[in-house]
Amino acid sequence: MGVGILASRAIRPASRLLRSQPSNLLLRTIVSKPELQSPEAAAVSQPEPPKNQILPPRNPVGGARVHFTNPEDAIEVFVDGYAVKVPKGFTVLQACEVAGVDIPRFCYHSRLSIAGNCRMCLVEVEKSPKPVASCAMPALPGMKIKTDTPIAKKAREGVMEFLLMNHPLDCPICDQGGECDLQDQSMAFGSDRGRFTEMKRSVVDKNLGPLVKTVMTRCIQCTRCVRFASEVAGVQDLGMLGRGSGEEIGTYVEKLMTSELSGNVIDICPVGALTSKPFAFKARNWELKGTETIDVSDAVGSNIRVDSRGPEVMRIIPRLNEDINEEWISDKTRFSYDGLKRQRLSDPMIRDSDGRFKAVSWRDALAVVGDIIHQVKSDEIVGIAGQLSDAESMMVLKDFVNRMGSDNVWCEGTAVGVDADLRYSYLMNSSISGLENADVFLLVGTQPRVEAAMVNARICKTVRASNAKVAYIGPPADFNYDCKHLGTGPDTLKEIAEGRHPFCAALKNAKNPAIIVGAGLFNRTDKDAILAAVESIAQANNVVRPDWNGLNYLLLYAAQAAALDLGLIQQSAKALESAKFVYLMGADDVDVDKIPKDAFVVYQGHHGDKAVYRANVILPASAFTEKEGTYENTEGFTQQTVPAVPTVGDARDDWKIVRALSEVSGVNLPYNSIEGVRSRIKSVAPNLVHTDEREPAAFGPSLKPECKETMSTTPFKPVVENFYMTNAITRASKIMAQCSAVLLKK
Amino acid sequence: MAAPFTLRKIGVPPNSANLTEARRRVFDFFRAACRSLPTVMDIYNLQDVVAPSQLRFAISAQIRNNAHVTDPKALPLISVSLVIDLLLFKGMEELTDIVDHAKQRHHIIGQYVVGEGLVQNTGSKDQGKSDFLKNFYTSNYV
Numbered sequence: 001m002g003v004g005i006l007a008s009r010a011i012r013p014a015s016r017l018l019r020s021q022p023s024n025l026l027l028r029t030i031v032s033k034p035e036l037q038s039p040e041a042a043a044v045s046q047p048e049p050p051k052n053q054i055l056p057p058r059n060p061v062g063g064a065r066v067h068f069t070n071p072e073d074a075i076e077v078f079v080d081g082y083a084v085k086v087p088k089g090f091t092v093l094q095a096c097e098v099a100g101v102d103i104p105r106f107c108y109h110s111r112l113s114i115a116g117n118c119r120m121c122l123v124e125v126e127k128s129p130k131p132v133a134s135c136a137m138p139a140l141p142g143m144k145i146k147t148d149t150p151i152a153k154k155a156r157e158g159v160m161e162f163l164l165m166n167h168p169l170d171c172p173i174c175d176q177g178g179e180c181d182l183q184d185q186s187m188a189f190g191s192d193r194g195r196f197t198e199m200k201r202s203v204v205d206k207n208l209g210p211l212v213k214t215v216m217t218r219c220i221q222c223t224r225c226v227r228f229a230s231e232v233a234g235v236q237d238l239g240m241l242g243r244g245s246g247e248e249i250g251t252y253v254e255k256l257m258t259s260e261l262s263g264n265v266i267d268i269c270p271v272g273a274l275t276s277k278p279f280a281f282k283a284r285n286w287e288l289k290g291t292e293t294i295d296v297s298d299a300v301g302s303n304i305r306v307d308s309r310g311p312e313v314m315r316i317i318p319r320l321n322e323d324i325n326e327e328w329i330s331d332k333t334r335f336s337y338d339g340l341k342r343q344r345l346s347d348p349m350i351r352d353s354d355g356r357f358k359a360v361s362w363r364d365a366l367a368v369v370g371d372i373i374h375q376v377k378s379d380e381i382v383g384i385a386g387q388l389s390d391a392e393s394m395m396v397l398k399d400f401v402n403r404m405g406s407d408n409v410w411c412e413g414t415a416v417g418v419d420a421d422l423r424y425s426y427l428m429n430s431s432i433s434g435l436e437n438a439d440v441f442l443l444v445g446t447q448p449r450v451e452a453a454m455v456n457a458r459i460c461k462t463v464r465a466s467n468a469k470v471a472y473i474g475p476p477a478d479f480n481y482d483c484k485h486l487g488t489g490p491d492t493l494k495e496i497a498e499g500r501h502p503f504c505a506a507l508k509n510a511k512n513p514a515i516i517v518g519a520g521l522f523n524r525t526d527k528d529a530i531l532a533a534v535e536s537i538a539q540a541n542n543v544v545r546p547d548w549n550g551l552n553y554l555l556l557y558a559a560q561a562a563a564l565d566l567g568l569i570q571q572s573a574k575a576l577e578s579a580k581f582v583y584l585m586g587a588d589d590v591d592v593d594k595i596p597k598d599a600f601v602v603y604q605g606h607h608g609d610k611a612v613y614r615a616n617v618i619l620p621a622s623a624f625t626e627k628e629g630t631y632e633n634t635e636g637f638t639q640q641t642v643p644a645v646p647t648v649g650d651a652r653d654d655w656k657i658v659r660a661l662s663e664v665s666g667v668n669l670p671y672n673s674i675e676g677v678r679s680r681i682k683s684v685a686p687n688l689v690h691t692d693e694r695e696p697a698a699f700g701p702s703l704k705p706e707c708k709e710t711m712s713t714t715p716f717k718p719v720v721e722n723f724y725m726t727n728a729i730t731r732a733s734k735i736m737a738q739c740s741a742v743l744l745k746k
Numbered sequence: 747m748a749a750p751f752t753l754r755k756i757g758v759p760p761n762s763a764n765l766t767e768a769r770r771r772v773f774d775f776f777r778a779a780c781r782s783l784p785t786v787m788d789i790y791n792l793q794d795v796v797a798p799s800q801l802r803f804a805i806s807a808q809i810r811n812n813a814h815v816t817d818p819k820a821l822p823l824i825s826v827s828l829v830i831d832l833l834l835f836k837g838m839e840e841l842t843d844i845v846d847h848a849k850q851r852h853h854i855i856g857q858y859v860v861g862e863g864l865v866q867n868t869g870s871k872d873q874g875k876s877d878f879l880k881n882f883y884t885s886n887y888v
Contacts, residue, residue, distance in 0.1 A: 362883050622886070652886045660882045663875075672878035 055082050058100035066098050075141040080148060092134035092145055093121055101147050104156060104185045106163075106270050107222035108135035111327065112231060115223050118163075120185065122155040123147045131155050153189070160190035166201050166245065167271070168217045175213075176272030178285040182220070203248050209256040210738040211263055211335055213280050219273035221247050225265040232328065233261040234460045234480025249273075258743045259480070260453045260723060263334040267318065267327070278335055278735045279315045283307075288314055291644035294631055295333040296388050296558035296624045297727060299519075300432070300454045301633030302329045306337075306625055306644040313337045313625055313645055323433040323694075324637065330453035331739065332723065332730060337625075339733030343608045345620035346649020357618065362650070362660075369617055370664040372600050373581055378405030382579040385411040385568055386586025386605065387557035387727055390629025390641070391688045392677045393621075393654030394563055397585055399669055399680070400662045408579070410570035411563030412587045413556055415523040420564040422704065424697035425531070427561065428455075428635040429549040430514055431694060436462050438514035438550060440506055441470040444493060444534060445716040446518025446554050447477040450723040452634065455516075455554060456480070469510075471503050474518075474716040478745070489715030490530055497533040499540070507541045514550040515543060519560065520719030525712065532707035544700050551701065554634055556719060557727075561632040565685040584611050585654060586621065588728050604657055606648070607728035620651035623729065627653050628674070630681075630688055637694040638687060761831050765816070768830040772809065775834055775841075779805050782845050790851045796859045804858040808837075 060066060066086065068074055073088040079099035086095045091114070096103050106118035114136050122131035126144040131151055139145075146152065164186065171177050203216040221240065226249060229238045237257050241248050251257075257265075266276050288307035295302045295316070302325035305317045316337050318329040348365035349357040373381065383401040385394045394411065401409040420426065430438065435458045448456040456479075462468045463481040470483040473492045486492050486503055495501040507513050517534055521527060535551070537543070543550040555561055563569075576582070576594050584590060586605040592614045595601060603615035606623040626647045632638050647653075652660075655677055662669050671677050681688050687695035724740040725731050762768040783798050792801075815829050843849055881888035 647886050652882065656882055656886070660879055663879050672876065 058082055058084075061097045061100060061102045064097065075139065077139050077141070077143045077145060079145045086139055090139050092123060092125070092132065092137045092139050092143070095139040095143075096123070096134060096145060096147060103134055103147060104189050105135060106181060106185075106220060107224060109224055109227075109268065112224060112227040112268075115227065118159070118220070118222050120156060120159045120163075120189075122152060122159070124149045124151045156185075156189040157191040160186050161194065161196075163220050164190070164194065165196050167220065168200060168202070170215070170218060170272065173281075174215075174218065174272035175275040175280055176269075180272060181270035201245055206250040207254070207256065208251070208274075209258070209262065209277075210735065210742055211277055211331060212257060212266060213275045213277040215273055215275070216248060216250070217273075218271050219249055220271055221249065222270060223249070224268045224270070225249060225274060228265055228268050229257070229259070229262075231464060232264070232457060232460065233259040234464075235259045238265075256743060258745060260330050260332070260449060261328055261457060263331045264318070264328045276315060276335075278338060283309055283314045289644075290317070291625075291642050292319055293625065293642045293644060294639045295329065296631060296641070297332045297336060297730065298330070298452050299555040299558055299560060299634040300324060300452045301558065301631055301637065301639050302333055302454055303639075304329060304333060308625075308644045311645050313340055323431065324633065324635075325454045326457075328454065328457060332453070332726070332736070335735045335739070336730045336733045338735055339607070339729040339731070340623055340625060342734070343732040344623075344648045344651075345606060345608055345612070345618055346651060347620060348650070349618040351616045362652075365617055365619060366661055366664045369602055369619075369661055370666075373404065373665050376581040376600070379408065379575075380578065380580035381406040381408065381583070382575050382581070383409035383583040384585065384587040384590055385409070385559060385563055386584070386588060387412055387559050388624060388729070389559040389563075389586050389654065390624075390627065390631055391562040391566065391681060391685075392629060392674060393585060393658060394559065394566055394568055395677055395681050395684065396655040396658040396662075396669065397583070398566060398568055400658050400667060401583070403662070403667045403669070404665070407571055408575040409568055411557075411559055411568045412589050413519065413522075413560050414564065414569055415527070416570045416573040417527060418522050418564070418569055420567060420569050422697065422699055423565070423636070423695075424549070424551065424700055425704070426519070426553050426555065426564050427697055428516075428552040428554060429544075429697055430552055431635045431637075431696075432458055435459060435514060435552075436465070437548070438462060438510075438512045439466060439468045440510035440513045441468060442496075442503075442507065442513070442515045442537070443470065443472045443474070443483075444515065444517045444530075445474045445521045445719075446516055447474065447718060447720065448516065448554060449477070449479060450718075450720040451518060451520075451556055452554055455634075469506055471506075475718050477718065489713060490526070490533070490711040491713060493530065493533050493537075494711060497536045497540075504541075507537070510541070512548050512550060513541055513543050514552060516552045516554050518719060519553060519555045521716070524714075526709060528707045529709040529711040532704075532709075533711065535701045535704065538701060549696075549700070558631050558633070561634060561636065562630065562685075562688060565632060565688060566681070567684065584615070585658070586728070587611060604654065605728065606651065607732050609728040609731060619657050620649060621654045621657060622647040622651050626651075629654075630678075630691065632688060635694060636687065636696060638689075638691050640691050762827045765827055765830075768827045768834075771834055772830065775837055776805065776809060779837075779841050782841065786844055786854070789845075789847050790854050792851075792854065792859075795855060801858060 068087050074085045075088060076083055076085050077095050079096050079101055082099050084095060084099045086098050093103050093108060103121045103123060105121040107115045108121060116133045116136040119133060121134045123134045124146045125132050205216050206214045208214055223240060226238045226240060230236050237251050237255060238249060239252060241250060241252065265274050288309050290305045290307050292305050295304045303319035303321040305319050306313055307315045307317060316334050318325065318327055320327050347359040348362055350360050350365060350368055352358050381401060381404055383397050385397060398409050432455055441459060448459060460481045463470060470481060471486050472483050473487050475488055496504055515534060515538060521530055538551045577596065579599050582595055582599050582601045584601060584603045588609040588611050590611060592611055595614060601615045602617045602619065603612050604619040604621050606621050612618060624641050625644045627643055629641050630638060631641065659669055659672060671680055678689055720726060722740050722744065724736040730736045762771055780802055783801055787793060787798065812833055816826060
């Protein structure tokens with residue numbers, strides 16, 4: 001019969017028993033006939049489908065909705081015989097997406113400019129001599145696009161063959177395996193056999209910092225990272241050097257990627273050339289469980305997906321949310337997850353008489369706190385919520401402290417005198433996505449690059465798209481877009497308010513001016529005067545109108561908006577100095593020296609950060625990846641975190657601890673489940689119960705009374721000293737420590 | 747207990763005819779258990795851990811646990827004496843296992859020595875507390 005058949009018999013002896021067929025039948029092997037190998041066979045056209053065939057309806061790829069800016073300008077194209085209506089400027093690739101056909105691509109990305117250099121998106125268009133790059137070709141009316149003809153398929157196979165020629169055989173050791181575009185598209189569109197017998201080229205690796213791991217041999221030169229860095233991140237760090245097969249992506253000089261959005265190139269790179277250095281060799285993507293939740297490292301509330309394996313968070317990936325963070329997240333959000341494993345509080349502890357902490361049971365800890373709280377007078381009780389607290393725990397804390405007779409409960413970051421009566425005075429009123437419509441920005445005392453990286457990305461996008469002008473008042477800071485530095489302090493603000501500054505002309509001529517005030521200004525003593533000046537500028541330049549509200553306040557912490565909505569404000573400046581019982585719920589930025597030496601301090605939190613060293617009792621709580629909490633971002637958009645990993649040790653949810661403490665202290669709170677807490681929140685701030693909805697402020701500046709104070713002349717100070725170390729989790733993170741040592745500009 | 751294996755071979759004794767016979771059998775079982783206590787204490791070295799009176803109390807508590815099985819109307823399909831017979835069978839099985847050294851010391855201490863896990867001791871701490879607080883002390887996910 002044949003040597004092959006004998007060999008195959010020898011390889012599989014066990015199947016002899018299982019074979020039902022008699023052994024003298026020929027084993028079929030895959031054969032190819034000479035007729036099928038010739039080029040003419042590929043060019044044979046398919047028989048035409050019968051006319052007037054009823055085609056099944058098609059939905060756009062990914063359930064996307066098509067937005068027609070001018071409905072009269074829609075053109076009709078035919079994709080695989082199916083007629084679709086697309087807006088005028090759409091490319092062939094976008095028209096195919098509307099028709100439900102997903103065309104393979106490597107270099108095209110919907111949020112970046114078109115490069116057209118990978119050639120994977122080639123489709124056949126009737127009356128065109130060669131296949132066209134669908135990502136670059138605009139769709140013309142009446143175009144007939146065919147995506148599944150032999151020409152298109154042969155083009156894809158050819159492109160895939162070329163890409164794989166110089167691509168190293170790294171799949172087993174490449175982190176992108178399992179989520180690699182090259183793997184997926186070669187399985188779907190590539191040919192099944194290769195014919196490459198020469199040597200592959202290799203490229204030297206570039207050092208881009210402690211976050212991005214580069215293996216440049218795997219790079220397919222799609223230039224997505226180059227376009228991202230220059231367009232979205234605004235830094236011109238990366239570029240393509242050389243020509244032909246000697247092309248290399250890198251920084252021309254030995255430069256690290258210091259941008260705060262540098263981690264997003266990891267998502268963008270279709271192959272394993274740019275990967276996450278902290279995540280290198282840690283896990284494969286199929287063993288990770290993804291949980292869709294919200295980030296709390298700043299007030300933006302970026303949507304993330306926490307990938308966890310068992311009880312450990314392995315990495316954090318962005319989720320698409322067009323309104324807030326599009327598809328990007330900042331480096332702090334992405335890489336601070338390893339702080340969740342260090343310095344965690346896991347057992348309740350009480351400080352002994354010799355000053356050392358002793359682990360006790362929950363019963364004893366709560367009994368001790370419940371005893372002491374009754375020995376103190378009502379107005380000597382102070383409760384401070386932290387920057388990562390969720391709305392439920394802040395509500396229960398406020399209820400508890402109020403029922404003990406005290407009014408001193410506030411969230412850190414809100415100084416004395418901040419009043420939460422009118423919501424417009426602490427929210428981003430034009431919404432983060434609304435910033436795209438602005439054409440003039442005035443940044444007062446805020447450095448959005450370090451305070452809220454996604455807001456900064458949005459401003460950068462606006463500046464790039466519509467040439468918006470940005471002016472900045474504050475300490476010298478660096479921006480990744482063209483920004484005029486007008487001054488450093490309230491003097492410049494007064495000049496603009498009185499109309500003496502040359503910038504006032506630009507403000508007056510703007511169609512949609514936007515003023516962004518940083519929440520760091522709330523801590524100043526002359527805060528009322530400054531905010532009054534800002535509001536007079538807003539009034540003079542028609543910033544607040546029914547159709548456009550450009551007066552924005554950029555908050556610093558994830559808990560601030562919800563705290564102000566719930567009414568956790570600081571009434572008296574002397575409350576902390578005269579306190580005898582201080583309840584810190586994750587509050588690490590409190591000035592510990594201000595707490596009197598004989599005060600009894602209870603610290604409830606998840607990390608042993610600064611305030612723990614002053615505490616008398618420690619109650620362990622859960623971090624944001626372990627609890628279901630409601631957070632409101634700086635534009636008033638309410639979102640909920642979802643628990644991704646179990647709590648550490650004997651920790652409990654924040655609101656449960658306060659509720660248990662209230663019961664042990666004899667105060668009867670009327671709820672004992674999370675639904676009860678939420679219905680209580682509903683009666684105080686109903687917008688916090690409507691998740692995934694933005695509640696804009698109801699009233700504008702017209703209701704605010706006149707301010708009589710004068711501004712001081714101290715210039716504005718930077719609020720965030722170190723971008724990588726702002727909260728308890730980031731301070732405990734080793735990656736953030738590396739970043740702040742290496743990547744901060746000195 | 748002499749020749750426990752021969753007992754097993756004999757099989758299940760016939761069911762009790764009425765409640766009085768079942769009651770008599772319960773008391774016989776209790777007597778047999780108490781008489782086997784010195785052997786048990788010897789086998790598992792419980793001399794320093796517990797006194798025989800405490801073990802007797804534990805056995806009687808287990809029997810009293812099921813003292814509510816008396817109402818014929820509550821069990822319409824099965825007769826009450828059948829239920830009592832079954833409970834006795836299980837008790838006898840447990841006793842035979844213990845005497846045969848088929849269990850280990852930690853089983854005896856955990857199940858029968860009055861300690862933290864049993865209901866009697868923790869009643870005093872948790873009486874006035876609500877379900878929320880009890881669940882809170884147990885775990886975060888109750």
